[in-house]
Amino acid sequence: MMGMTMTQKILAAHAGLPEVHAGDLIEANLDIVLGNDVTTPVAIGVFEKAGFTKVFDPEKIVIALDHYTPCKDIKSADLCKTARNFAKKHGISHLYDVGTVGIEHALLPEQGIVGPGDCIIGADSHTCTYGALGAFSTGVGSTDMAAGMASGLNWFKVPSAIKVELTGKPGPYVSGKDVILHLIGEIGVDGALYKSLEFTGDGIANLTIDDRFTIANMAIEAGGKNGIFPVDDVVCEYIKGRFNREPVVYEADEDAEYDQVVRIDLSKLEPTVSLPHLPSNTKTVSEAAGMPIQQVVIGSCTNGRISDLRIADSILKGKKIADGVRCIVIPATQRIYLQALKEGLIEDFINAGCAVSTPTCGPCLGGHMGVMAASERAVTTTNRNFVGRMGDTKSEVILASPAVAAASALAGCVADPRAL
Amino acid sequence: MLKGKVWKYGDNVDTDVIIPARYLNSTKAEDLAQHCMEDIDKSFASEVKKGDIMAGGWNFGCGSSREHAPIAIQASGVSCVIAASFARIFYRNSINIGFPILECPQAAEAINAGDIVSVDTASGIITDETTGETFEAKAFPPFIENIINKGGLLPYLKEKLGE
Numbered sequence: 318m319m320g321m322t323m324t325q326k327i328l329a330a331h332a333g334l335p336e337v338h339a340g341d342l343i344e345a346n347l348d349i350v351l352g353n354d355v356t357t358p359v360a361i362g363v364f365e366k367a368g369f370t371k372v373f374d375p376e377k378i379v380i381a382l383d384h385y386t387p388c389k390d391i392k393s394a395d396l397c398k399t400a401r402n403f404a405k406k407h408g409i410s411h412l413y414d415v416g417t418v419g420i421e422h423a424l425l426p427e428q429g430i431v432g433p434g435d436c437i438i439g440a441d442s443h444t445c446t447y448g449a450l451g452a453f454s455t456g457v458g459s460t461d462m463a464a465g466m467a468s469g470l471n472w473f474k475v476p477s478a479i480k481v482e483l484t485g486k487p488g489p490y491v492s493g494k495d496v497i498l499h500l501i502g503e504i505g506v507d508g509a510l511y512k513s514l515e516f517t518g519d520g521i522a523n524l525t526i527d528d529r530f531t532i533a534n535m536a537i538e539a540g541g542k543n544g545i546f547p548v549d550d551v552v553c554e555y556i557k558g559r560f561n562r563e564p565v566v567y568e569a570d571e572d573a574e575y576d577q578v579v580r581i582d583l584s585k586l587e588p589t590v591s592l593p594h595l596p597s598n599t600k601t602v603s604e605a606a607g608m609p610i611q612q613v614v615i616g617s618c619t620n621g622r623i624s625d626l627r628i629a630d631s632i633l634k635g636k637k638i639a640d641g642v643r644c645i646v647i648p649a650t651q652r653i654y655l656q657a658l659k660e661g662l663i664e665d666f667i668n669a670g671c672a673v674s675t676p677t678c679g680p681c682l683g684g685h686m687g688v689m690a691a692s693e694r695a696v697t698t699t700n701r702n703f704v705g706r707m708g709d710t711k712s713e714v715i716l717a718s719p720a721v722a723a724a725s726a727l728a729g730c731v732a733d734p735r736a737l
Numbered sequence: 738m739l740k741g742k743v744w745k746y747g748d749n750v751d752t753d754v755i756i757p758a759r760y761l762n763s764t765k766a767e768d769l770a771q772h773c774m775e776d777i778d779k780s781f782a783s784e785v786k787k788g789d790i791m792a793g794g795w796n797f798g799c800g801s802s803r804e805h806a807p808i809a810i811q812a813s814g815v816s817c818v819i820a821a822s823f824a825r826i827f828y829r830n831s832i833n834i835g836f837p838i839l840e841c842p843q844a845a846e847a848i849n850a851g852d853i854v855s856v857d858t859a860s861g862i863i864t865d866e867t868t869g870e871t872f873e874a875k876a877f878p879p880f881i882e883n884i885i886n887k888g889g890l891l892p893y894l895k896e897k898l899g900e
């Protein structure tokens with residue numbers, strides 16, 4: 318028997334097979350099927366057109382209306398209505414609507430809907446986030462979501478793997494975002510195409526759960542099928558009191574095969590940014606410092622968690638955003654928003670001159686709540702900086718950590734938080 | 738046999754340029770087709786003819802999982818996409834909706850914009866009729882071929898579940 322990676326073990330277990338190998342095409346049982354207000358209506362159309370009348374298990378389907386909500390226009394209101402009606406008709410209790418909704422990939426872990434050992438598909442590319450909890454979790458399209466809702470099954474090509482060995486302890490203002498941007502810069506936007514990114518090494522102990530969510534979240538930006546972390550004390554502590562199913566812990570075999578090993582010494586990393594128009598176009602913040610900006614966004618499924626807001630607050634508190642800069646802060650879930658209120662972070666942000674928004678994906682995909690005009694440039698904690706991603710095709714997005722974003726908001730240009 | 742004029746693009750064509758998110762408030766294929774590629778090619782949506790072929794470089798369709806991307810290309814009239822490689826979600830989505838895609842680095846590089854190209858999806862043979870060159874795309878594994886032959890993932894699943 319050949320050794321398997323962590324991802325391969327989870328897939329084998331969900332396919333009812335003793336072992337699987339890279340390249341095998343398998344059908345696996347799904348623990349959770351997820352969709353949002355953009356992708357679910359398309360899935361509903363496919364589901365109904367094929368003549369399906371029942372979902373496989375209403376408790377295992379999650380619909381989060383997070384992208385264009387609170388609805389930005391009539392068309393997006395129609396999309397939400399379609400999803401809402403479908404959820405009601407099929408008894409889907411995990412419908413998260415305005416008032417309860419958060420950005421899906423912050424919301425599902427927070428609510429304990431996903432956990433170690435799960436096999437999850439989501440009709441949103443950043444579904445790979447839950448790998449931080451030791452789950453196999455991957456983004457798919459709407460037809461895949463429809464198939465998952467109808468049958469609880471989907472097909473997968475078993476991925477080969479890249480092992481990412483993390484060692485050392487990150488220095489001040491170096492976070493999960495800097496780790497993943499650095500990695501994407503090293504291997505490229507298709508460096509992990511069709512593969513799993515398997516994170517290992519004693520450096521993981523020095524990364525918070527929020528750092529790991531951020532890292533797993535952007536596995537897709539390296540082309541990866543998923544990113545996955547081992548289940549350690551930090552994960553067990555996080556799921557305690559949230560996750561009500563029995564967690565299943567998988568470990569990679571000693572003799573598991575990897576296509577490539579990438580080693581990253583966290584202590585050597587610097588705050589890192591991705592310049593337009595690819596996430597792999599990375600520079601250290603000192604190389605990019607001084608580029609003028611008009612907007613900052615702190616939020617998204619990548620970096621809208623409480624620790625992200627705390628680090629931004631530690632930089633913005635008692636200061637003023639630079640003239641000519643709009644700083645938009647978006648807590649990723651209602652619970653995070655409330656926590657930030659209690660800790661006084663929201664007051665600090667408003668006093669500094671930030672706009673604070675209810676949870677939404679909004680500006681990350683150029684949807685609403687911070688769309689840019691031609692020739693404008695933003696430093697954002699989001700995940701993509703493609704042409705036109707946040708507005709006009711001549712606007713520019715620079716990806717960064719919350720610390721770099723906050724420092725840049727004060728400076729009016731790309732700035733190193735260590736220099737403040 | 739598919740045959741048409743080639744619209745050629747570069748590496749890492751992402752789903753945000755295939756169909757920008759500002760148009761994702763519609764699920765109608767014809768609405769999406771009107772804005773297909775507009776952020777990198779303003780002329781595409783108005784000038785593309787039924788049967789035309791799209792060619793791209795490495796990592797075609799990277800980024801968001803939006804199925805609206807292959808739907809928009811298909812609804813614009815394009816008969817197939819040839820690329821050096823495809824991002825995995827775009828690859829799945831195309832198969833799942835029964836839209837032909839062909840992975841062939843040699844063809845993706847050699848074919849020029851505006852060439853007339855014919856494609857035999859069954860054999861994977863790509864012929865650039867303008868230059869006379871022929872190429873062979875990677876064949877689909879039988880499992881995926883079966884999904885395509887059944888007309889997409891949902892018809893395949895219906896049959897499998899015996900409904």
